[in-house]
Amino acid sequence: MTIHLWQAFLIGVVYYLGQMGTPWVSLAGTHTIMRPLVNGALVGLILGDPVKGTIYGAAIQLPFLAWIGAGGAVPMDTALAGTLGTALGMASNVSPSVAITLAVPISLVGTMIWVLHMTVDITFVHMADKAAEEGNLNRIDFLHVWPPQITMFLFSVIPAMLAAYFGAGPVKQVIGGLAGTPLHVLTVIGGILQALGIAMNLHAMSSKGTIVFFLLGFMVAVYSNLAILPIAIFAAIIAYVYTQLFLKRGEKA
Secondary structure: OOOOHHHHHHHHHHHHHHHOOOOOOOOOOHHHHOOHHHHHHHHHHHOOOHHHHHHHHHHHHHHHOOOOOOOOOOOOOHHHHHHHHHHHHHHHOOOHHHHHHHHHHHHHHHHHHHHHHHHHHHHHHHHHHHHHHHOOHHHHHHHHHHHHHHHHHHHHHHHHHHHHHHHHHHHHHHHHHOOOHHHHHHHHHHHHHHHHHHHHHHHHHHHOOOHHHHHHHHHHHHHOOOOHHHHHHHHHHHHHHHHHHHHHHHHHO
């Protein structure tokens, strides 16, 4: 698969939407678009195969199931992992497991972009402090929104676009050189990363006493032969009933 320049640009825009911090375009907001499951589907749509993009995105999502950013710290960039991992995986026609091994180091590179962006934004904070001393509220509003967003657009769209456009060819060559045992090893490592993500998520769930719901969903999915969609609808109904009957009752008590 060849990634054209306009497709690479749109992939960069998807990465920007996952980083921007403000739902300018979609009410889904950053914390939805930043997930590989979501941005993988969007990248697949751009490349002409949304189903395949969703499959890649779902696979890349697994190692990041327990991802959390505390304060301004970003341990891994899930938005870049999903967008570039899916794009390069589809372009090089590798398995989703191999795409995971591409996405994880990409997510670490994304943290550098985030740090650079936040470092530049400090300049706008000092400018806003000066405007506050002058009592210029309009300038504070402007500095709070537009310069950081323009900076984020440049720092996210350009690197992601260049990586998607120029990176597909080198990745194909590397994958071709790894054919055989090395590629099989990468596939196994990708499977381990998925298991690690699930294990981390289970650990987080058990600490909150919600593991029973995971076990219930697992048993229903395995033994009921239902599709994912009705199971998700049943899960939403159970979650609603549980929060209404138990959690709110506990808050009132």
